[in-house]
Amino acid sequence: MNLLRFIFKQIFIVIFLLHFTNAFKLKAQALTYHQNTKSIIDKHCVSCHQPGGNAPFSLQNYTEVKNRGTFIKYVINQHIMPPWKADQHYRQYANARILSDEEKKVLIQWIDEGMKVGEPNPKKLIIKNKEKKADLVIKMPRPLTIPATLQNSYFCYKIPYEISQDTFVSSVTFVAGNKTLVHHASYQVLGVSDDVNPFDGPYYFKYDEDTLNRVNDSADYRYLNLIGKSGVMPIEYYHNGWLPGTTEQKYPEGIGFFMPKKGVILIRNLHYAPTAIEQTDQSSFEFKFMQFPPERFIGFAAFKPANKQPDGRWIIKANDSNFKAVIHVKFHQDVSVLNINPHMHRLGKTFLCYAITPEKDTIKLVKINRWDHNWQEFYRFTHMVKIPAGSVLHAEAIYDNSEQNAENPNHPPKDVRFEWGMNDDSEMMRLVLLYLPYEINDEYISLE
Ligand code: HEC
Numbered sequence: 001m002n003l004l005r006f007i008f009k010q011i012f013i014v015i016f017l018l019h020f021t022n023a024f025k026l027k028a029q030a031l032t033y034h035q036n037t038k039s040i041i042d043k044h045c046v047s048c049h050q051p052g053g054n055a056p057f058s059l060q061n062y063t064e065v066k067n068r069g070t071f072i073k074y075v076i077n078q079h080i081m082p083p084w085k086a087d088q089h090y091r092q093y094a095n096a097r098i099l100s101d102e103e104k105k106v107l108i109q110w111i112d113e114g115m116k117v118g119e120p121n122p123k124k125l126i127i128k129n130k131e132k133k134a135d136l137v138i139k140m141p142r143p144l145t146i147p148a149t150l151q152n153s154y155f156c157y158k159i160p161y162e163i164s165q166d167t168f169v170s171s172v173t174f175v176a177g178n179k180t181l182v183h184h185a186s187y188q189v190l191g192v193s194d195d196v197n198p199f200d201g202p203y204y205f206k207y208d209e210d211t212l213n214r215v216n217d218s219a220d221y222r223y224l225n226l227i228g229k230s231g232v233m234p235i236e237y238y239h240n241g242w243l244p245g246t247t248e249q250k251y252p253e254g255i256g257f258f259m260p261k262k263g264v265i266l267i268r269n270l271h272y273a274p275t276a277i278e279q280t281d282q283s284s285f286e287f288k289f290m291q292f293p294p295e296r297f298i299g300f301a302a303f304k305p306a307n308k309q310p311d312g313r314w315i316i317k318a319n320d321s322n323f324k325a326v327i328h329v330k331f332h333q334d335v336s337v338l339n340i341n342p343h344m345h346r347l348g349k350t351f352l353c354y355a356i357t358p359e360k361d362t363i364k365l366v367k368i369n370r371w372d373h374n375w376q377e378f379y380r381f382t383h384m385v386k387i388p389a390g391s392v393l394h395a396e397a398i399y400d401n402s403e404q405n406a407e408n409p410n411h412p413p414k415d416v417r418f419e420w421g422m423n424d425d426s427e428m429m430r431l432v433l434l435y436l437p438y439e440i441n442d443e444y445i446s447l448e
Helices: 002-029 033-044 062-067 069-077 101-112 217-223
Strands: 136-139 144-146 153-162 167-175 182-191 204-206 235-242 255-259 262-272 279-281 284-289 299-303 323-330 335-343 348-356 362-368 379-387 392-399 416-418 430-437
Touching (some): 033 062, 062 069, 069 101, 136 153, 144 153, 167 182, 235 299, 335 348
Antiparallel strands (some): 136 284, 153 204, 153 262, 167 284, 182 235, 182 262, 299 430, 348 392
């Protein structure tokens, strides 16, 4: 009897232990939305995936994420989302949108385990840093109508402004009005000569097959009434770009740019996604001023390929899947580079840019293995990058004007003019750098 009791007791203990360890195991393994994945999605996805955001659906709560579970696993595995086109093994950037290996693992395990919801975290007390508000908001004066053409549309839009005095700016934020349609904006702050009233003349034009507006700054400036009577051209004080997901552009202490009291913000290329119904957009810019003039002013350089065609006509032939354009520039002073922005249109295939120093060292700058014209980033380096005097900058852009290029606007492919326009019917190559004259120890200044 005692023996039987003993055996039962043992069995009971074993069952109990088995049960307990099993439960323990489960508890240790089963990931839940609230404990494990919500924070990752919030950090890496929700900036675009929210109502009124640029992505086609929201990922703000459990149900929304769960409904797309298998699709999310696919886009993560295929490196489709978050969208980030630069080769991160070539060079890393401060504004990179990438999931760490650990974050990716957690998301995929959670999806594979059937997407448990878990207990919501007790509401954390969120102490927000009191961010300084914008000193100046400049809005497109009138809503712009985007036609229902079911095609990408590209505009050039000037926003004139006049403030009480010249000032200095440390931060700029572009705020898209129509967040689902604004796809990309590259903009400049331009000063105009005294005899120009920037509020006069047309405010915008659309890049179309037959407008006067080619890649020709002076024709655009003249049309928008930005050139003085004596032929004085506007002066560029700032140049940057915006894509969905881009936030405030601010610079390390003491670095900024001059903003004249009278001028325009010229959105040189304002790209809207195709739409089936007519819509409007009224985007704006927010500026924060500096208390003291900057110790250092940001400079801009935009490079284009040397045009070797004697008649000025440069064509990417239909079905040419390997058209190549290059930029070579020699640096005559030491510079510190902050951002780099490669630009092509829809025939773009790959883009590579590096500098070779006089000692024959290679400074890697950017490499894009599969160009996507929807994500034209202003890549911000993690630290300033020193390029010593005497270095040569090399950039190489390859274009695919064949049927294999799914982005090709022409089916069947046709000859396309190169360095001609800003539209889908033309191609171009630009490389924009934001830089400062080098100062000692710049390479240790973080841009994170
Ligand atoms: C910078 C903006 C942005 C971020 C950040 C972003 N997405 Fe997206 N996502 C988009 C846009 C825009 C689309 C629509 C398809 C396109 O244009 O590529 C999209 C589409 C998708 C799709 C559908 C794919 C398809 O082919 O239609 C999934 C799934 C997705 N995103 C999941 C995610 C997840 C998960 C994250 C975070 C890990 C994320 N996205 C981060 C902008 C973003």
